[in-house]
Amino acid sequence: MATGRGAAAGAAGPRNRSRSFAARPGERSDAVNAGIKSLCLTPSTSPKAGLCVESLPSEMLLKIFSYLDAASLLSVGCVNKHFCHLASDNGIWLKIYSSCFQPKRTIWKMKSEQAETVSLGCAALPDRKPGYWKKEYISKQITAVKARVMRLVKPVDPYTGLPRKTKEAVKASGLSWIIVLEDKSGMKHVMEKAKLSFKEASVTVLWYSADWPCLGILTTLKLFGVTPLLPAHSRAPSRSGPRRRSLVAEYHLADLTAGSAAVGADKLVQLFSLDPGLLVGLWKEENEIAFVMASLHYHQLLERSTLGSATARYALPPRQPVGDDVDPEYGLHGYSLHLDVHGGSCTSLCGTFRSLFCRKGDIADGYLKLTVVSLKDNTKHLPLTGTLGLAWETDVLKGNVKDCCLMDVTLLDETGKPFWCFSASVHVKLSSKASGLYDYTGPIYTTDYADSEGKVCAELVWLEETKEYFLVGLVLYISTTKVNNWYGTDY
Template sequence: MAAVHGRAQRQRGRGMAAAVAAAPLGAAGLVPPRLFAPFAAAAGLRNTSRSFAARPGECSETVNAEIKSLYRRPPIKPKPNMCIESMPSEMLMKIFSYLDAVSLLCVACVNKRFYHLANDNGIWLKIYSGCFPPKRTIWKMKSVQTETVPLSCAPIQDRKPGYWKKEYILKQIAAVTTRVMQLVKPVDPYTGLPSRIKKAINASWPCLDILSTLKLFGVTPLLLDQSKAPSRNGPRRRSLIAEYDLSNLTESNVALGANKLVQLFSLNPGLLVGLWKGKNEIALVMASLHYHLLLERSTLGSATVQYVLPPNKPILDDVDPEYGLHDYDLHLDMHSGSCTYLCGTFKSLFCRKGDIENGYLRLTVVSLKDNTKHVPLIGTVGLSWETDAFKGNVKDCYMMDVTLLDETRKPFWCFSAPVCMELSSKASSLYDYVGCVYTTDYADSEGKVCVELVWLEETKEYFIVSLVLYVSTEKVNNWYGTNY
């Protein structure tokens, strides 16, 4: 035993392999702790200071069996890494206090525990006070660099959890509405409508493959930071504008026009749907919405209920026997996207009592007999469409925007819809025009529009030779309080 031990001592400098060779497991002897420790570490064993020396009356086989048992012990598994969900609530609250409002709302969707922690009034009061500084000091801040409001503050103790979160969201909604309404204060003197509505509303349409019902929403950011651009992934509030049933889309009564690739269909109010020819698949969806109360419809409704237009308060006039039949102004816009074919205003439109027929008031805008008021269309009429892969133009189709103002210059009848020109079977009865006659008709619950055009082959242009509006007497009676 002494010889083996001395040999191991002399070969200490030759490394671990030499030391192990000098003291084979089958030999009688001991393995000093300073030699066993590195070998045990390399083998994944627990470090120990126990010396395996043979005690009196104990054979070397017993010692060797204890050494061999060390090799059969499984390696110790490392402790699992700590995840954020297992952290104490105090640490999570500290982390949440550095998040902004949008991130805090996202964190609240992780689980129930995070939701309650993310509703902390102290965190939301800090966000609220940073975005909406109070006009009067309700609580004191020691310095500008103070990170959190003391939890002993009265506004926190007296409120239920989530109070300041709700107050922040409600005030953000009010701030967004106020800011958007400021954009539309300037009014167009010709139409009586907001002139900057395009800057306040931005609509985008996804690509659709299969659809049975289509709902049109106005989407408004729930939180608005004037120093940052609105986040696309942030919370949004939706307002239902219109709902369309597409189950009978292929019926002929809604067919608008077609080209080599798509067939277009029109649905009121102002929806254009294109189907790929030969397939019952939607190629494109376009909306043409009138500006009248569009901002209110896009922001003041809910996700399930549309915004209800406020009722008109009629003003009775017993002096004028034809009250409600005269002094209308029409603003007409015919266009296809960025291409405008006609944009004009026609004033002092009227209707006599004798012209009321079949429940409609007849307002003649362009008379067939008065060729001095015939209006040409500029450019080649066609409705342009575009998808990610294709684009095209449907001939003789366009968008029609009608704004009819009453005698107080208040919007009376407004719509925007895709329409088409159809070839008429009758020839032109006018001597000044020689060409094909086309008609464009539009109708809804409030009235009708009938347009007659003549195509001049020599000049390659359309002329509007007749334009008549038919307004429902029911609408006139409800508006003016009359009884026609």
């Protein structure tokens, strides 16, 4: 039971606090700062109910909330229903809305050609439902960000057929990527610390940490695109603010260490591939996660990373066949390929190949064959610069897995539209067949990739004198099912 002195102090408390809010506009008094700081605490954990934030009068909480920015208000509104109601106050949000968008209305006078503009004030409050200006502010912010991003992705690179300013668009939208690991008990581990590396056709995301959960208890790995609900215009998005998640891909870790999935190793780590485009590095001695790497192709990257939900991936809208002017000699013609081979940090090969075609006689086993680089035509043979390998790093260690790399394939149709695009890890392995090349004396190496839409088969020769690979053969096999769905044909 409170003593007389304590009761007197408690009775005087509200009056003292109310006087402490009389600060000059734009400034925060000590009491307000203390009140805002106390919001970070969990109200229900306070041992004395009379001292918790929830016990403050609504007028006092509204005063505290009035000093918060939009992102902080949205976070406070997630505490409980009472806070959500107060943090949606039209008066607070109208002030934020007006300071950001400066809404005006024009009053025309009968005897004057001049217009008098007055800002929206208290007159706009009574006729609006609770939370109206909050919704208006969020809607207008999202619209502004979308418009800014669309302006950036509109220019198209003539070589790749992809948006030229994807890196700038990612920054403008505040987009980042996280992975969520779920264990057998249902507990989720969120990994956010990542390093980005932008290439001409893809972005490589590397997650590294000293606190990976034990591999033996993990069941699934989910890759999400994350965007702030209210992207900041002048600073990096806060990880603690309200954000939206878009599921990009989901992987099951039960088959992670299967022998067929291993793509390379060095002295410290062994790499395992999870399609599409994910690499998991495991410490050799401990068989635990060292890092996770994702290679994300630019084609529809923003849509896949922002328009999905936390439980479902973004579904492409139904596509109508474009129709094909069937040529009596060719099955496909006028195609272009942009190929990038890189190791995460450095690029080994970057080239564009045009005027690709497939004769109808080359259609076999459900695939249309596009020969990009021929063994017989040495004028198209290309060197791979630098050391072919995949660079990785953690908090304290770095390494490079030799003969393993990332391949970005961007195949454009005859109209220049992206037709088949992917980014994946590939492993270069020694071929068993004897070399039949007269221009090269080194051994032949091969690398392959396959998915539901097609296959890529490449041949390289190693030149011991110059210590480099030469690309001497490259063939793409496109699924006839994909071609028929694209054109409405019947190959």
